[in-house]
Structures are given as structure tokens and as C-alpha cells.
Amino acid sequence: GHKAKRGKLSGEYEDGKKETEESILHEISTDSETEDEHKPKSNSAKRKRVSSPVEQDPNEAYFSNPYIKVLKWEWFTDSQKESRVLPIEPYLLYQGRIIDRPGDPKTPGKGSSFTARTKTPQSILERARADAENDTSSPVQQRSNRKLGQIGGGRVSAPFQTTPHSKRAALLHQTTSEHDLGQSSDLPEMPPWVQNDVKYACQRSTHADPPNAAFIAQLDKIKLARLLTGDEIGVRAYSTSIAALAAYPHKLSTGREILLLPGCDAKIANLYVEFANYGKIQEAEDAENNEELKVQKLFYNIWGVGATTARDFHKEKGWRDLDDVVEYGWQTLTRVQQIGVKYYDEFLLPIPRSEVEDIAATIHKHAVKLRDAGIQSLVVGGYRRGKEHCGDVDIILSHPDESKTLNIITDIVASLEQESWITHTLLISTKTSDRGQQTLALNSSSTHGHGFDSLDKALVVWQNPHYTPSTSNPSDPKPKNTNPHRRVDIIISPFKSGVALQFSLTSLRKS
DNA sequence: GGGCTGTACTG
DNA sequence: CAGTAC
DNA sequence: GCCC
Numbered sequence: 070g071h072k073a074k075r076g077k078l079s080g081e082y083e084d085g086k087k088e089t090e091e092s093i094l095h096e097i098s099t100d101s102e103t104e105d106e107h108k109p110k111s112n113s114a115k116r117k118r119v120s121s122p123v124e125q126d127p128n129e130a131y132f133s134n135p136y137i138k139v140l141k142w143e144w145f146t147d148s149q150k151e152s153r154v155l156p157i158e159p160y161l162l163y164q165g166r167i168i169d170r171p172g173d174p175k176t177p178g179k180g181s182s183f184t185a186r187t188k189t190p191q192s193i194l195e196r197a198r199a200d201a202e203n204d205t206s207s208p209v210q211q212r213s214n215r216k217l218g219q220i221g222g223g224r225v226s227a228p229f230q231t232t233p234h235s236k237r238a239a240l241l242h243q244t245t246s247e248h249d250l251g252q253s254s255d256l257p258e259m260p261p262w263v264q265n266d267v268k269y270a271c272q273r274s275t276h277a278d279p280p281n282a283a284f285i286a287q288l289d290k291i292k293l294a295r296l297l298t299g300d301e302i303g304v305r306a307y308s309t310s311i312a313a314l315a316a317y318p319h320k321l322s323t324g325r326e327i328l329l330l331p332g333c334d335a336k337i338a339n340l341y342v343e344f345a346n347y348g349k350i351q352e353a354e355d356a357e358n359n360e361e362l363k364v365q366k367l368f369y370n371i372w373g374v375g376a377t378t379a380r381d382f383h384k385e386k387g388w389r390d391l392d393d394v395v396e397y398g399w400q401t402l403t404r405v406q407q408i409g410v411k412y413y414d415e416f417l418l419p420i421p422r423s424e425v426e427d428i429a430a431t432i433h434k435h436a437v438k439l440r441d442a443g444i445q446s447l448v449v450g451g452y453r454r455g456k457e458h459c460g461d462v463d464i465i466l467s468h469p470d471e472s473k474t475l476n477i478i479t480d481i482v483a484s485l486e487q488e489s490w491i492t493h494t495l496l497i498s499t500k501t502s503d504r505g506q507q508t509l510a511l512n513s514s515s516t517h518g519h520g521f522d523s524l525d526k527a528l529v530v531w532q533n534p535h536y537t538p539s540t541s542n543p544s545d546p547k548p549k550n551t552n553p554h555r556r557v558d559i560i561i562s563p564f565k566s567g568v569a570l571q572f573s574l575t576s577l578r579k580s
Numbered sequence: 581g582g583g584c585t586g587t588a589c590t591g
Numbered sequence: 592c593a594g595t596a597c
Numbered sequence: 598g599c600c601c
Contacts, residue, residue, distance in 0.1 A: 372595095496596075
């Protein structure tokens with residue numbers, strides 16, 4: 070495994086001059102036997118059985134109902150592009166019931182179907198309007214002020230089930246009637262942030278385990294592939310759609326539903342239909358099983374290594390695992406990347422909520438000691454979203470007296486280092502304090518207020534220094550601290566800023 | 581068809 | 592300036 | 598990939 074090589078390489082590193090480097094060296098040479106636990110292994114054991122065959126017709130359900138369907142032309146061209154029959158659902162513009170020709174009673178069926186197809190546009194319009202008024206299960210959403218009833222991302226204009234007048238009403242008065250929004254369709258009522266076109270993710274709440282987590286997990290795989298291949302735009306697109314889906318409080322039932330969400334369009338809806346039919350998404354599975362991407366993901370998970378460097382390690386340097394990185398590239402790594410490799414496994418470990426709380430309490434205590442009891446602290450990030458296990462710890466510190474926050478980040482890090490809670494400082498930003506001082510010098514008041522929107526912060530490595538010596542060897546003269554190292558972000562916020570405002574709304578830690 | 585969050589640190 | 596992280 |  071890479072343990073041996075990483076240990077071996079520590080010798081080369083002994084020339085390192087910085088304190089942190091020596092610390093790395095020391096700990097590398099004393100790593101425990103648990104180190105290999107997160108090394109990638111053959112995944113043959115966890116390969117899942119596919120329950121439904123891929124050949125299943127995605128449109129079966131649609132062919133078995135008696136409605137006439139009008140699809141966007143893109144259904145055909147997209148299907149041609151992909152050389153397969155795509156689900157029609159995302160392209161569905163209109164479904165019309167087959168009814169008897171007025172004054173020409175006939176039994177429903179073939180004849181009526183033929184009649185429907187040969188209707189003149191005018192009479193189709195009339196029937197469509199009638200459908201829209203009478204049929205409360207009209208399949209086409211007509212309340213979205215964004216899509217105006219249009220399905221899919223193309224340029225086809227709105228279908229004819231709503232009159233221009235009713236569309237305008239929906240656009241201008243979409244909030245006048247709650248009933249208006251939940252009742253005229255077979256889709257569930259949209260949450261307010263959908264109805265009102267809320268633009269920012271911070272304006273809606275997101276739950277720890279959203280109802281559509283399984284679908285989101287598939288999208289995340291595609292997003293990761295976009296990330297690793299350097300498709301930043303793709304990452305952005307998937308990020309926004311995933312964020313909307315994560316905030317969506319209902320279990321999705323149809324692809325059309327997705328089209329109403331901001332940042333989601335035909336592509337995502339298609340993926341959902343595929344997911345609903347097969348329980349998986351081929352593109353996501355392919356990305357996950359791709360050998361190149363697997364290696365690049367391994368490197369990407371090193372803190373301080375991004376997509377570009379991960380690809381470089383793989384394609385230019387020709388490395389395949391962490392052993393290679395340590396053996397052939399250690400000296401070329403940046404300081405933080407060395408730390409990232411050193412604690413590769415530990416940083417991937419989930420952090421229990423209780424430990425997050427302990428860490429936050431320690432930081433808070435030090436902050437109070439350094440300033441006063443006016444210090445307020447708030448844990449954000451995964452913890453605040455209610456997750457059982459967090460990837461890192463994010464804590465915001467503030468103080469009603471803004472002068473008390475000046476340079477506090479430096480003081481806190483020093484204090485926590487002093488007590489050995491912080492083992493490494495990955496990065497510390499004092500921009501705001503720096504500017505604040507300048508402003509103070511020129512202008513004795515109002516240190517903030519001219520566009521101070523950046524925050525002092527420190528990204529550190531944390532380890533609980535209190536440990537119980539190994540029970541297996543209680544008389545060990547040099548016992549080892551096996552508490553896992555954690556990633557902790559400490560952020561300082563001016564009290565009046567929007568972030569600090571959350572203090573009044575969420576669980577404050579009182580001094 | 582053009583644009584895509586904004587900012588700070590490191591090397 | 593490129594790369595990274597939040 | 599989605600939005601304007």
C-alpha cells in the first residue's frame with residue numbers, strides 16, 4: 070500500500086525547513102495501521118444488480134393511454150442525435166382527449182383518432198381551450214411565469230391550452246390566489262420559491278436529506294465528471310439544478326415537474342425520466358466507472374489539488390495513486406498539498422455532530438478569552454443543514470462591537486495553536502482587518518460600510534490534543550494521538566452583516 | 581448568441 | 592497569472 | 598446546461 074512509500078519518502082522530506090513540514094514528517098513516520106482503509110479497492114464487490122433491463126420502452130406508459138400527444142420537434146432530432154428513442158415526457162406540449170365530433174356521434178376509437186389528427190388548426194384551438202377550462206388534469210403546466218407553459222428548452226411558443234389573457238394573468242398575479250397555483254394541474258403545488266421566481270439559493274431552505282436525494286446523487290456524479298474534465302460551465306449548470314432539486318420538498322413524480330424549477334430544463338428532465346424508469350442514469354454510471362476519472366478523483370480529493378492539477382498528475386505526470394504522488398512528486402507539491410496528502414484519509418472521514426459542537430465550543434471559549442463575553446458564534450455549513458455527519462466544521466464568529474473583531478482571527482489561531490488544537494494553518498485571510506485598520510487611521514469611525522463584504526477567515530487543520538493512550542500498550546513511553554485530524558474553517562463576520570443577522574434566527578451559542 | 585459569483589491567498 | 596478554496 |  071502507499072503507507073510504506075509515504076513513510077519511506079519522509080526521509081527525503083527531512084530537509085524541509087518549515088515547522089509544518091517537520092510536523093508532517095514526524096507524523097508520517099508514526100502513522101497508524103488504519104491508514105489504508107480508504108485506499109481505493111476493487112469495487113467488484115459492491116457492483117449492484119440491475120433490476121430492470123435497459124431495453125425497457127421509456128414511453129410505454131404514454132402509448133397505453135388514449136390521449137393525442139403533441140411533442141416538440143426536438144424530441145425527434147434529439148432522439149436521432151442519440152440514436153435511441155428518448156422519453157417523450159419532457160417534450161410533451163399537449164395531450165388532448167379524443168372526443169366525438171360535435172353533432173356527429175361516434176364510438177371512441179380509431180375513427181375519432183383520425184378525426185382528431187385531421188382537425189383544422191382552428192378547431193383544435195377551440196377544443197384545446199375547452200380542455201384547459203374543463204379538464205383540471207391538464208398536463209401542461211400553465212402557471213410558470215418563466216416558461217409560460219412551454220415545455221422543454223426550445224423556441225416553440227406556448228401551447229394553446231391557455232389564452233393570452235390567462236397567461237398574462239398568471240404572469241402578473243401569480244400570487245393572488247393560492248388555489249390558482251395548486252389546483253389546476255396534476256402537479257404538486259410548487260413551493261413559494263418556485264412560484265415567486267426566487268433567484269438565490271440562500272432565500273430558500275434546504276434539508277439535510279431531500280426527498281429526491283437518490284436522483285441528486287446521480288446528478289452529482291455527472292457534475293463531478295464535468296468538474297474533472299474542466300467543463301466549468303457544465304459544473305455551474307449542474308450545480309444550480311442540483312441546488313434547486315435539493316430544495317424541492319416533494320418527491321418528484323414527473324419530468325414536467327422539473328421544468329418548473331429554476332436552473333432545470335429539458336436535459337435534467339430527461340435525466341429524471343431515465344432515472345425514474347431505470348433507477349439509474351447511464352451517463353452517471355459511465356462517469357463513475359470511468360478509469361481515468363477514478364484516478365483524477367483520487368487526486369482531486371487531496372486538499373489543495375483542484376481539477377487542473379488532478380488531471381496534470383494523471384495525464385502529464387502519469388501517476389496513478391497516492392504512492393506515485395509521494396514517491397515521485399512530493400517535493401513539487403505545495404505546502405498545503407503536502408498536508409492534504411498527509412491527512413488524505415482523515416479529511417475524508419465524516420465528523421459526528423457532537424464533535425462539531427465540541428470544536429465550536431472550544432473556539433468560542435478561546436474567542437471569549439481573547440476578547441469578551443460579547444462574542445457570538447454560529448456553526449454553519451453541513452452542521453447547520455442538519456447533517457448527521459459533516460465533512461468539515463464551519464464556524465462564524467462575530468461581536469456587536471466591531472472593533473473587537475479586528476485581528477481576532479490571528480489571535481484565535483495563535484491561541485488554539487498554543488493549546489495544540491490547531492496543528493496546521495492552511496490559509497489565513499486578514500484582508501478585512503487590514504483594510505479596516507487603514508480606514509481607521511484615516512477615518513476614526515465607521516470601519517465598515519464601504520463595500521466590506523469579504524470576511525477574515527482561517528482554514529486550519531484541527532486535532533483534539535487530549536487523547537487516551539493506547540490500551541494495548543499503556544506503558545508506551547511515547548503514546549500517539551490517534552484522534553483524527555479535521556478541517557475547520559473559522560470565519561469572522563462584522564456583526565451587522567447579513568451573515569451575522571442569522572444569529573437572531575438560529576441557535577446562538579451563548580457565552 | 582453571449583454570459584456564467586466574487587474574493588483572497590499562494591507560488 | 593494560474594490554480595485553489597470558500 | 599440554462600438564462601436573458
